Amino acid sequence: MAGRLDQASPSARFGRPFVTVVLAATVVFLSLPVVLTFVSSFAADWVGPLPSGFLTIENWSDVLGGTDVGADVSVGSSLLYSAGLALGGVLINLVVGVPIAYAVARYDFRGSDWVNVFAILPLAPGIILGIAFLRTYPDLSTSGIALMIGYSLLKAPYMVMAVQSSFQSxxxxxxxxxxxxxxxxxxxxxxxxxxxxxxxxxxAGSIISWTLAAAEFNFSYIVYSRGTPPLSIFLFNNITNASFLNAAAAVSVFFLLIALVTIALQLVGNRDTVRRL
Structure with missing residues (x-):
């Protein structure tokens, strides 16, 4: 009897559909800019509220072919440069962050709480860390090494917390x-x-760290000085001088690169799991 009353209650009848609708609306709202940007990269023009002139690959040809987009550096070069810097930051996080996560999860030693605090301290905004980094290491800040180290510092908490959760289980x-x-x-x-x-x-930590580092803007804007710019700086400096559709193609390439890296890492993890089973 109680079960029938629960099934007939308003929360049982409308609660699950309401949650489903809210979840679906949230997913659509968050994914719509990405989808619209990807679709517009195949458009020939965008004058009104929506892009038009489908289907063209001219924008993608400009990006993948290395055509300059209102700057001295191609979008492709900037994209590969950002991907390489982010990968270097992830490698630093693996070498440093994994042992830190292991030590905090494995041993109960004096000061372990402080080690954990300092491990997640770089969650401070990138602009703050960039200013501190620039003032502390002014000579180092003129090279790509500074960006790589800064990316690793900014994203280290995500690596440490993800790996620490695995160790604690x-x-x-x-x-x-x-x-x-x-x-x-x-x-x-x-x-x-x-x-x-x-x-x-x-x-999981590698995916999050690499994705966020490759698109990091605040730290890059403060520290970057010359040479090939990271993708975020390139787009910021040239989006007013270049066609938005070209910029949409560049961003779409970045989206696809992130998707491919994520899928590849997940396949590697799933394959090793199947082998152990």
């Missing part, structure tokens, strides 16, 4: 003791037992 002490009892050294245990079991968190 594991019985690290039992895994270590089992591996050491079989004759494995501690470095081999860490690299061949502990790290592979945290692959889900490592992949």
């Amino acid at each position: 594991m019985d690290l002490q039992r895994l270590e003791e089992s591996s050491r009892s079989l004759g494995a050294s501690w470095p081999r245990t860490f690299l061949t037992v502990i790290v592979p079991n945290a692959k889900a968190g490592i992949i």
Whole structure:
């Protein structure tokens, strides 16, 4: 009887459809700019409220062919440069962030809370970190190395928190003791037992760190001085001088690059999971 009353209640009848509608509306609202930008990259003109003159690949040809878009540097060069800098930042995060996440999750030592705090401290806005970085390392700030290091600092919290969650879900002490009892050294245990079991968190942290670093604007705007500009700076400087449709094609290439990297990392993680099963 109580079950029938619950099914007939307004919350049971309208609650789930309401949540579904809200979720669908949110997804459409957030994805519409991305979809519209991608669609407009194949348009020949955009004068009214919507793009027109489909279907053309001229905008994509300008981007992929290396044609200059109102600047001395091509969109493709800037895109590859940003992707490389972001990848370098992720590699730094892997080398530094994974051991930090392991130490905080595995050991209960004095000051562990402070280590955790400093690990997520770079969540400060990029413009603040950029000013501090520029004043502290003025000579280093004239090179791409500064951008790479800055990206790793800004996105390190995402790597540390993602990997730390994976480590905390594991019985690290039992895994270590089992591996050491079989004759494995501690470095081999860490690299061949502990790290592979945290692959889900490592992949998630890498995807988030790379995606956010490749599109970082605030830090790049403060630190960048000369040479090939990161994609965010390139688009900011040239979107008023170039066709928006060309810019839409460049952004679409970036979207596709992010999608391909994300899918590739997920496939690697899923393949290794299937092998272990």
